[in-house]
Amino acid sequence: MLRLTALLGCGGVLLAGCASMPDSGDVHPVKASQRGDSQVRVYAVQPRKGATPDEIVTGFLEAMTSDDSNFATARSYLTDEASKRWKPEASTTVLTAAPDPGAPILSGRDNPGRSYPLYGRQIATVDSQRAYQPVTPVEYRRTIHLSEQNGPDGKQWRIDSLPPGLLLGASDFERNYVSVNKYYFASGRSVVVADPVYIRQRQDPVTRQDPVTQAVSALLAGPTDWLAPVVESRFPAGTALRKGTRSLEFDERNGLKVPLNEKASSVGRPQCTKMAAQILFTLKDLSSARVDQVELLRANGSQLCVLGSGQAEEYAPDHGSGRLDSQYFVDEEDRLALLASGSKDAAEPHNVPGPFGDGRLRMSRVAVARDEQTAAAVSMDAGKLYVASILTGSELRTPVVTSSGGQAENRLSSPSWDGRGDLWVADRNPSDPGLMRVPGGTGTPQDVRIVPGVDGARIEAVKVSADGVRIALLLTKDGTTTLKIGRVERHGPEDDPAVTVTELRPAAPHLETVTAVSWAGPSRLVVVGKESGGVQQVRYIQTDGSTAPNSILPGLNQVRSVAASDDESRPLVAYSQEDGIVRLPAGANWQTLVKSGTSPVYPG
Template sequence: MGADPRRNGQAGIRRASALLGCSGVLLAGCASMPDSGDVHAVKASQRADSQVRVYAVPPRKDATPDEIVTGFLEAMTSDDTNFDTARSYLTPEASEKWQPEESTTVLASAPDPGVPVPGRRDNPGMSYPLLGRHIATVDAQHAYQPVTPSEYRRTIHLSQKAGPDGKQWRIDSLPAGLLLGASDFERNYRSVNKYYFASGRDVVVADPVYIRQRQDPVTRMDPVTQAVKALLEGPTSWLKPVVESRFPTGTEMKLKDGATSLSFDDRNGLKVPLDDKASNVGRTQCMKMAAQIMFTIKDLSAARLEQVELLRSNGSQLCVMSAGQAEGYAPDHSSGRPDNQYFVDSKRRLALLAAGATEAGEPQNVAGPFGDGRLALDAVGVARDEHKAAVVAGDFSRLYVASIVSDSRLPDPVITSAGKGPDNGLTAPSWDGRGDLWVADRDPDGPALKRLPNGSDAPEEVRIVPGLDGARIQAVRVSADGARIALLLTEGGSTTLKIGRVERHGDSDDPVVTVTELRPAAPQMETVTAVSWAGPSRLVVVGKEAGGVQQVRYIQTDGSTVPKGILPGLNQVKSVAASDDESQPLVAYSQEDGIVRLPAGANWQTLVKEGTAPVYPG
């Protein structure tokens, strides 16, 4: 069969628009241009470089339906003000209804216009199917929601409308919001953590959202101002039940007339003017409001942010917070020092590698019954203050808690499981920032997720809502803020990763704790072997995609991928651990290489040839 001339025409439009769009030749489509260097043609599905800029080009006179559809799809990928050029492909009525900011549908690659279907007498014009593979949606709250990859098929309809230049083809019906391929989405958007306070606690929790890389086409705000605006709008729906904002409800920025951006002063401070709703808050509340802004934008500025100053609606100062003061609200500040790395040595004792050490040498065993050989350890979890640890022993059937800084007797087990072995006994334990200890019992006859308040009180079963529907917990990792939990769940021969909210209701001294609304965190992976928290909203996982090989990679807790998140190859990885401090190196256990570490900018380095179960505190 011969090539489809209609598709060849579309490809020609995309290539030509990149080369000629800014030289006065008006073609349907957009020119893709870097901020510096040579102009070169790229297809929409190939734009992954955040430095590439897309400049929208309006439709030429008498543009064909193919050109209109292709040009509109390209124009949606631009930073054009209010998407004005994209709107020029629409009828006035369709343009008025179209709200690109309400949602973004993300496809694996750029949407493909299918073969057009001529209209009928009762509905003249042309209909084009838009085809692709749906992988995620970003809602009006900027929250990324991955979906199980599935076929995307929607319809875009064109009709001829009379105008000054005669009848012209325009789009009169289209899907809601923006429609972008993954590479265009990554080029246009970036992940940012908003921060709110854990309910009832003065500890911040990350709430990841996506904002525009450069100016927002609708608001014209830069990324810093976009992030503050998103913060003031409140937490995303998924996280809202377990966090609180210290800003009075409805608080907004009060920018000067015509201004669209906040600015930094010469001391790397940021002034944020607020409206009347915040003008009368007390100093304590104001400082917590400033802390939320400090954490939210600290990674958006090229220079280190030194302070945040909040202003009343009349321009007077409400409060000032320094970067150092804000750290008092961080969820990972409990130890006050860099985390040590721990592992189970060749004699199944708990050993540590001091923070900052360049090589392990002879392992240094901890004090007490977990380091002197009285107990053969299977798995371990070290409390975040590094004063005590929880270990699983007895072929994964018993859980013990004891000091690791002083000698003591071997305590009685705090949990005993009827199941045994690495698949049916207890999971490795995990400590949250509240000092509570979590573990799952994988006994086939009585599986349960359990929490030990304060790490020493009687274990309580934690209900998961809705239930697991036959899936079994294989691993448990709780976030430092205690508001979220990562679970590896096995069902039907594969293990997937899900994130749940940790909700506490009733008496604050004796709450009823549930894990609620589990959502996929690594939908692109067919199976996940190991997981660890690696920062406020980032995880490091070991797993593989369908038909792929094992990878160690970073992902966001919302299920989105981290740019350049795939780490150097490592074979037969069984466990991985990361610190809440993202500057600390990863550690992992490989059946081939033993305990290994990945310093920044380097490859994996063997620390201990004989050892298993590496962990950071947590």
């Protein structure tokens, strides 16, 4: 990591934090979001004696991008009263670029001073729970007001009114924050569900906690409001780290000791084991830490329980499926074919046993169950959905769902299997549209309510997560297809619940239209789409709508479908009208597997 300690020359004319120290040339202010290096640290600079109002505004905006203790330097640009009111930890507004101060406006007699409009284009908000909430890019305008105050050296300009929370350009946000998945258990099940939040990449300015401790603290604080109705934490209510904990201790075997407060001191071993599993999953993808086991400690320092990372895997959404995570597709004769799993080179595909592979059913779309024993196929005319074994020969039974739409595009969507073994499909019939769930893949289809509704949009595609509590929907309205994520809620008896999809939220508001989507891990999707005026892209997005740097994948033309495994080490596969069935191994370009074929899928 580049650590910049030399601050000489940063004072005076340059009030913004320094990102480098040239040894020649003129000195110029640097707008925060012009920096692209996420490893650069910005050190804020106190206002100089006699600083002008312009310098105060510029210096404060830059100081918000640093991570000094309790934002002390940023507060030095505020009046005492404004500093007391300002809560930078309460929210963060994310703009496409650093906020741009406009020309000052003189205030009236009732509030003498100067007002500076702040301009930008807002793309997201991060709330007090650290949850990222994207918005369709919208113009941002707020105001900073300055007044003259009595200081130790006479009159000085200071900010007495400002927008709430932090205000950052996208590149500064990416430099200071990192996405982390907290994990909770799906309600009534021993399966973990990812809940993405953002924590500081380095020490948190307010709590002074390092990233590992921040992640654990965020986990103990409970799930975000959006996910809370469908998950449970195994930590007793009120559980927190022992008071004053800013850093957690690792031993020589990559074991992490986690001291808890009195709320957790009396839990039994089975509950404690699940508590430790939540921590292990939460820290698994945090690059700053390798945790092989977690030891939970009571408030008095005695041991509650110990759990190794391998033991925690029994709570993964795909545990016990026995799957090979193979790649499947519909071949040129409209049959289900299998590509060899795990091979580095393109292997000759072969058809699966049974009616889906021997030609008895010509299919247009397919979904393979997560245990890879059965599959669901949509007929060529998209009017019927069948389920059959793909391990042994069997009869082609009556369809489990039938659509009466007039044309193929107004009939059934591609199906999707959730981690519970249920099958999902949408009927796109304009006169009788709906989302359906087939319990166990063979039960009586049940209508799934969407609350609130989809506002006249048509469901084009359905993808359910492995944990079964989140669903991705492609919705078309007025010629535009957008991606939304919904929460799957179940109420009533376990063997016959009423299922609803609630609180749909945009997952890719920056994309003008989305062509295809697939789950690509616990809280990640791969999408095919394009921005306004742009070209088609294949890219990763988080389920909260945020995007990581370098998330755009190598170019591929005329992509119609894409598939990813829940195992993020497995390559992507896609169907391109130009190149056929292709895959993207890590660190390589797209490779053609089969020239003729469509609808590539992983189990799910």
